[in-house]
Amino acid sequence: MTFVQQEDRKPVIAILTVADPYRKFCGNHANFRDIVKTGKQLGYLVYVVTTRDLKLNEDQIQGYIYQTDTKQWVQQWVPLPDVIYNRIPNRGQEKKVFIQRKIDACLNHPRIHLFNPFFFNKWKLFSWLKKSGATADFVPATKRxxxxxxxxxxxxxxAELYLKPESGKAGKGIMKLTFDSQDSKPYKLIIQNPERNLIYKTAKFPLLWRRIRAEMDKTPYIIQQAIRLTRYQCRHFDLRVLVQKTSRGYWSVTGIGARLAGKKRITTHVPQGGTVEDPRDMLLPTFGPEGAEELLERARASAVTIARQIERACEQTLGEMSMDLGIDEDGKIWFFEANAKPMKFDEPKIRQKSLQRLFHYSSFLSRTNKV
Ligand SMILES: Nc1ncnc2c1ncn2[C@@H]1O[C@H](COP(=O)(O)OP(=O)(O)O)[C@@H](O)[C@H]1O
Ligand SMILES: [Mg+2]
Known part of the structure; x- marks a missing residue:
């Protein structure tokens, strides 16, 4: 008789998303395909499951497996998972009562581990980070x-503020507000649009107020001190840091990328004209080779401290997050946001490591006892 030691048994992993009538399930199929392929190479059973098909009181459920030869996702019977990687694609879906109940059922399940249960809210992130002395300094002045x-x-x-939707992403709805007493129309509102910025100028605060309210259309916003970011060829950039847990359950930086804003744009997102860059190239002209290395080292350490505090304050099990960090003209690091559903990184090295880490952390998680 052979005994399989508990440590050697590889957990079954499910990628959780929602059903889609046209394309089987929502989410980034290419991302899921890479995860399933990596799982296969590492000897894991991993499949995609929809909230509808994840039936926690059955032994076998319907999961989607990617078939390399036919390049198709096919449904097949699979065992219930040990670990669930939550990739419910958007906040609208996450809010639905049926989906909330399913997530709660997973969180309360005696054996199954689910990580990253919810999207982050920008306001909550700032209040969590302000609570700890270790992280308060990274946070720009922010109000609701x-x-x-x-x-x-x-x-x-x-004199310069950012206005950002609490649940925004990819730069949608972001505005910048500046006040210049030398100008005959001192209030300037820059409204970001994918093609170009819209600029509204006025001398009258009530008119400005009316315009802002109209733009916001009743969605909750935060207002935030604008940081004077360091620049590369007259364009600002920020660092995109991927932080994940390791096979021992510790937070660690998987990689750091950079996003350079388009000319005169107020954010760095690729759909808003931003480009993917090497962080060293961005930092070198201003900080020199040693300064750049020192900054990246500091960014790594800061990202880990921030991730720890977010996890502690939100009281949920988290396995990964991406973070937007800014660097000001004095080399100080600032936190802009963290994302509980990181997009896939285009940098091949970061990408590959991030896929492997998902499995390392899932193995760790499956060996811990739920409390
Ligand atoms: N307070 C700020 N000061 C300077 N730049 C900012 C500030 N807030 C946001 N930005 C810029 O705008 C980008 C988008 O902001 P972010 O909070 O990440 O919103 P989103 O959720 O839309 O990505 C940041 O990556 C950064 O380049
Ligand atoms: Mg962002």
Missing amino acids: FGTRSALAEMLNEH
Whole structure:
């Protein structure tokens, strides 16, 4: 008789998403395909399952497996997973009662581990980081958008502000507000659009207020001190850091990329004209070779400290997150946001390591006891 030691048994892993009538399931199929392929190479059973098909009180469920020869996702009977990698694609889906219940059932399951249960909210992220002395310094001054006087007061303190939707992504809905007393129309609102910026200028605060409210269309926003970011060829950039847990359950930086803003753009997103760059190339002209290395080292250490605090404050099991960090003209590091559903990194080395780490962490997680 052979005994399989618990440590040697590889967990069954499910990528959780929602059904889609036209393409079987939602989410980035190419990303899921890479995960399934990597799992196969490493000897794991990994499949995609929809919230509808994940039936926690059955032994066998319907999961999608990618067939390399036919290049198709095919449904087949699979065992219930040990670990669930939550990739419910958007906040709209996540909010649905049926989906909330399913996530709760997974979280309360005696054996199954689910990580990254929810999307982050920008306001909550800032309040979590402000709570700890180790992370408070990374956070720009931030308030929830509310009254007229609060906005006026914030603009008094900081002549440049960012206005960002609490649940935004990919730069959607972001605006920049500046005040220049030398200008005959001192209030300037830059509204980001994929093709170009829209600029609204006025001398009257009530008109500005009305315009901002119209743009926001009742979605919750935060207002934030604009950081004077360091530049590369007159364009600003930020660092995109991928932080994941290791096979021992510790946070570690998988890789750092850079995104360079398009000319005169207020964000660095690729759909908004930004480009993917090497962080060393971006830092070199301003900080020199040693300065660049020192900064990247500091960014790594900061990202780990931030990830730890986010996880502690949100009281959920997290296995990965991506982070947007800014560097100001003095070389200080600033936190802009963290994402609980990181997009796939285009940098091949980061990408490959990130796929492997998913499995390392899942193995670790499956060996821990749920409390
Ligand atoms: N307070 C700020 N100061 C300077 N630049 C900012 C600030 N907030 C955001 N940005 C720029 O805008 C980008 C998008 O902001 P972010 O908070 O990441 O929103 P999104 O969720 O849309 O990605 C950042 O990556 C950064 O380049
Ligand atoms: Mg971002």
